Amino acid sequence: MMRVKLDDKLLMQVEKPAKYTGNEWNMVRKDPEAVQVRFAFAFPDDYEIGMSHLGMKILYHTMNKREDTYCERVFAPWVDMERLMRERGIPLYALETYTPLSEFDIVGFTLQYEMSYTNILNMLDLGGIPVLAKDRNESHPFICAGGPCAVNPEPLADFIDFFVIGEGEEVIHEIIDAYKEWKNSGKDRAAFLELVAGIEGVYVPSLYEVVYYDDGTIMDILPKSEKVPDVVRRRIVKDLDQVDFPDDIIVPYIGTVHDRIMLELFRGCIRGCRFCQAGFIYRPVRERSPEKLNELARSSVRKTGYEEISLVSLSTSDYSALPAFCDELLAFTEKERVNLSLPSLRVDNFSLGLMERASKVRKSGLTFAPEAGTQRLRDVINKGVTDEDLKSSVQLAVAGGWNSVKLYFMLGLPTETMEDVDGIADMGISLVESCRGIADKNGGGLQITLSTSCFVPKPFTPFQWEPMDDIETLTEKQHHLKDRIRRRTRKIVYHYHNPRISHMEAVLARGDRRLGKVIYTAWKMGARFDGWDEHFSFERWQEAFRANGLDSAFYANRRRDFSEVLPWDHIDVGVSKEFLIRECRKAYEGDLTRNCASGCSNCGATVYQTGICFKQKRNNEQAGG
Amino acid sequence: MARALRFRFARDERLKYIAHLDVLRLFERAIKRAALPVAYTQGFNPRQKIVFGLPIAVGLTSSAEYADIEFEEDLSPETFISRINQSLPEGIEVLEAVPIRNMGRIMSLIASARYEIAFSMPEAMAQDELSGIVLDFLDQEDITVMKKTKKGTRPVNIRPLIYSLSARKQDSGGYVMEAFLCAGAENNLRPDLLMQAFSQKTGLELTVESIHRKAMFASDFNEWKSPLEVTDD
Numbered sequence: 001m002m003r004v005k006l007d008d009k010l011l012m013q014v015e016k017p018a019k020y021t022g023n024e025w026n027m028v029r030k031d032p033e034a035v036q037v038r039f040a041f042a043f044p045d046d047y048e049i050g051m052s053h054l055g056m057k058i059l060y061h062t063m064n065k066r067e068d069t070y071c072e073r074v075f076a077p078w079v080d081m082e083r084l085m086r087e088r089g090i091p092l093y094a095l096e097t098y099t100p101l102s103e104f105d106i107v108g109f110t111l112q113y114e115m116s117y118t119n120i121l122n123m124l125d126l127g128g129i130p131v132l133a134k135d136r137n138e139s140h141p142f143i144c145a146g147g148p149c150a151v152n153p154e155p156l157a158d159f160i161d162f163f164v165i166g167e168g169e170e171v172i173h174e175i176i177d178a179y180k181e182w183k184n185s186g187k188d189r190a191a192f193l194e195l196v197a198g199i200e201g202v203y204v205p206s207l208y209e210v211v212y213y214d215d216g217t218i219m220d221i222l223p224k225s226e227k228v229p230d231v232v233r234r235r236i237v238k239d240l241d242q243v244d245f246p247d248d249i250i251v252p253y254i255g256t257v258h259d260r261i262m263l264e265l266f267r268g269c270i271r272g273c274r275f276c277q278a279g280f281i282y283r284p285v286r287e288r289s290p291e292k293l294n295e296l297a298r299s300s301v302r303k304t305g306y307e308e309i310s311l312v313s314l315s316t317s318d319y320s321a322l323p324a325f326c327d328e329l330l331a332f333t334e335k336e337r338v339n340l341s342l343p344s345l346r347v348d349n350f351s352l353g354l355m356e357r358a359s360k361v362r363k364s365g366l367t368f369a370p371e372a373g374t375q376r377l378r379d380v381i382n383k384g385v386t387d388e389d390l391k392s393s394v395q396l397a398v399a400g401g402w403n404s405v406k407l408y409f410m411l412g413l414p415t416e417t418m419e420d421v422d423g424i425a426d427m428g429i430s431l432v433e434s435c436r437g438i439a440d441k442n443g444g445g446l447q448i449t450l451s452t453s454c455f456v457p458k459p460f461t462p463f464q465w466e467p468m469d470d471i472e473t474l475t476e477k478q479h480h481l482k483d484r485i486r487r488r489t490r491k492i493v494y495h496y497h498n499p500r501i502s503h504m505e506a507v508l509a510r511g512d513r514r515l516g517k518v519i520y521t522a523w524k525m526g527a528r529f530d531g532w533d534e535h536f537s538f539e540r541w542q543e544a545f546r547a548n549g550l551d552s553a554f555y556a557n558r559r560r561d562f563s564e565v566l567p568w569d570h571i572d573v574g575v576s577k578e579f580l581i582r583e584c585r586k587a588y589e590g591d592l593t594r595n596c597a598s599g600c601s602n603c604g605a606t607v608y609q610t611g612i613c614f615k616q617k618r619n620n621e622q623a624g625g
Numbered sequence: 626m627a628r629a630l631r632f633r634f635a636r637d638e639r640l641k642y643i644a645h646l647d648v649l650r651l652f653e654r655a656i657k658r659a660a661l662p663v664a665y666t667q668g669f670n671p672r673q674k675i676v677f678g679l680p681i682a683v684g685l686t687s688s689a690e691y692a693d694i695e696f697e698e699d700l701s702p703e704t705f706i707s708r709i710n711q712s713l714p715e716g717i718e719v720l721e722a723v724p725i726r727n728m729g730r731i732m733s734l735i736a737s738a739r740y741e742i743a744f745s746m747p748e749a750m751a752q753d754e755l756s757g758i759v760l761d762f763l764d765q766e767d768i769t770v771m772k773k774t775k776k777g778t779r780p781v782n783i784r785p786l787i788y789s790l791s792a793r794k795q796d797s798g799g800y801v802m803e804a805f806l807c808a809g810a811e812n813n814l815r816p817d818l819l820m821q822a823f824s825q826k827t828g829l830e831l832t833v834e835s836i837h838r839k840a841m842f843a844s845d846f847n848e849w850k851s852p853l854e855v856t857d858d
Contacts, residue, residue, distance in 0.1 A: 008684070008834065008835060011642055011684075012683075012684050017642035017683070018642045018643045018647070021639075021642055023639055023640075023714065023715065023716070024714070025654070025658075025714050251654060253640070253643040253647045253650075253651060254643060254644075254647055255647075255650075301657070302658065302660070303658070304654065304658070305653070305654030305655060305656070305657035305658035305712070306654065306657075307653065307654070307657065336657075337665055337671055
């Protein structure tokens with residue numbers, strides 16, 4: 001077995017060398033010779049980002065509980081380290097044993113963000129593994145990928161041997177078992193891929209053929225053999241209390257983005273905001289019990305020594321047992337001097353009281369996400385927030401001593417007009433004005449940071465057919481907004497996102513497998529860390545499109561017909577296409593859809609036979625007698 | 626048994642790539658894991674009452690780092706050492722601890738440090754010649770170098786900060802500089818800056834391979850003493 005050797009001279013030349021040396025508290029140590037399966041969990045971004053990712057912690061823990069498997073971690077080396085590694089011929093290695101990536105049995109990438117795709121190619125290459133799936137043979141590891149972006153796996157079809165759609169805790173065991181079976185059988189590489197293609201939730205792109213019309217749209221997506229399913233259904237965990245959740249997480253030496261214990265309250269979201277992919281691809285809502293969570297909080301603090309716990313979910317306020325759960329949790333955190341952070345809370349008297357108790361730190365910032373500037377547009381996106389809600393929430397917060405507020409909006413939502421854009425500025429300004437009297441008592445007045453991102457239509461949302469605003473339109477809207485704010489007040493700081501990065505994100509999000517060539521070309525031309533402004537080059541991507549005779553606008557800015565075959569139509573996340581079409585039509589009517597807690601809207605997620613769908617049904621039956 | 630302890634710890638190769646603030650955080654978390662009855666500061670953001678003697682730079686190994694810690698109840702040095710070591714990662718180890726009466730003076734106590742600096746040169750040099758060069762270097766009254774500070778780069782005469790210096794050739798072919806330097810919150814000469822100055826002033830082309838802090842001292846009535854011996858103030 002080969003082990004990578006790193007010397008002082010190399011490590012002293014790079015920023016934060018501890019990103020590359022491992023050996024952290026709670027890192028799992030095993031004898032690689034004593035296991036049957038070696039799995040490299042690869043995060044296609046920097047260590048500081050990757051070590052903040054809950055999914056990796058869960059799967060690392062789940063796999064390492066098996067005696068027959070050793071799961072190790074790999075991150076994308078930052079550009080300074082990559083340069084030195086290439087200069088000295090050092091292959092990309094896993095942090096646990098310094099084993100080169102090419103020596104693993106399976107390498108699994110997590111797809112959290114489209115703009116990290118080029119890092120995957122770069123990591124494979126740096127790890128001594130052929131970048132294209134078709135170039136790999138029996139001496140190479142299998143490359144798999146999962147995570148939210150895997151719901152449209154097509155742009156990565158050329159590079160990934162198999163995708164895992166949905167939640168990994170259970171399916172990963174089936175995959176490892178299949179690998180052991182295959183390894184003992186002595187069969188060829190194709191035989192393993194056929195074997196895993198039979199596991200629910202596993203998608204092997206090379207076993208499907210995509211047929212196109214002349215205009216570049218898809219005619220059909222066909223399985224190449226009868227053994228593979230026409231449609232691959234997303235896997236979910238039925239009962240969160242029945243799967244392991246890590247309490248012995250790795251404690252990094254250097255600060256990471258989310259350097260704390262994360263307690264996952266529930267998966268899914270009851271809200272159904274029409275732009276939000278997470279709101280659809282994690283259905284149905286399934287909660288972890290408060291008893292289990294409190295137990296995890298205690299054991300996690302004991303095993304990690306962390307000074308902070310964060311509650312994790314898409315909408316903390318929607319956790320059904322929140323008040324009682326928080327009471328018990330706070331009793332523990334106060335005693336242990338642990339800070340509790342409560343993201344994605346709706347602001348009301350209850351939550352402000354909670355925040356007051358939870359965090360002893362200075363009352364710095366509160367975050368609100370109205371997403372759109374007018375009531376009309378908020379109705380379009382099914383964001384059930386009114387101007388009055390927001391105003392009273394902010395006033396409440398300011399009166400409670402919070403004097404800085406962050407507001408998040410999106411530019412380019414379907415049906416948006418300049419009136420809606422003006423509405424964003426006006427909302428901020430009216431908040432500053434309405435809080436003037438209250439804030440002055442605390443001194444300083446209310447400071448607002450207003451941020452706009454660019455709306456990116458995502459697969460499996462009611463807006464999956466929508467054209468994205470082009471770069472010029474988004475830029476114009478940003479300038480207009482900046483101008484309007486600057487002319488009216490100095491109390492608002494305005495931030496906005498680079499629309500060129502968002503454009504590429506949109507292309508990759510809804511792309512088909514022809515994009516593989518573009519991604520490959522862009523990477524060859526030097527693309528990596530595309531999500532980082534300082535490394536992203538729009539011109540490079542455009543050149544990669546031209547070189548392959550494709551147009552990025554076809555993917556980003558084109559309206560699809562409801563009848564068009566979408567590149568991800570052979571993936572089923574549980575939510576039906578009929579429901580998404582219904583939601584899209586309602587959006588144009590400005591009609592709201594109730595949330596899952598108030599009643600079922602028949603999205604299709606009942607196929608999973610679990611979660612809120614059934615809790616709700618039971619409640620209704622009880623109410624109806 | 627005591628409410629406050631001063632302790633010495635070592636850091637080896639395995640953890641030399643983390644910065645001073647990371648070492649602080651590492652200790653805070655180890656103390657929490659060990660469930661030691663550490664005292665906390667009052668106020669909005671309670672912090673553990675632990676104070677470190679001198680920052681430890683990235684890349685530096687050390688067998689003599691010092692810190693003061695205060696507890697909510699009395700604790701014996703032996704209990705502290707055994708419990709904290711079980712919770713510290715490999716690469717950092719607490720070696721000694723003594724009771725102190727007043728917590729937190731360690732920062733102002735540290736006055737000097739002894740370093741062992743391994744270096745290499747492209748062309749071999751005899752011991753005599755090397756010793757001569759070091760003596761000539763020390764003979765200067767003014768060794769001014771540019772030092773980076775928070776306020777920018779400014780010239781500093783480092784000669785008064787060098788207490789002793791000698792170089793020896795190793796059997797393996799490398800060289801080791803033994804340096805005894807002024808250290809502490811007020812005046813501090815970093816060993817890498819010393820080597821940079823040495824290279825600049827003597828014209829010797831050299832590469833620093835590793836730096837090890839062997840000892841740190843407090844000044845007690847004109848005598849160098851271990852910080853663990855200066856505890857009754």
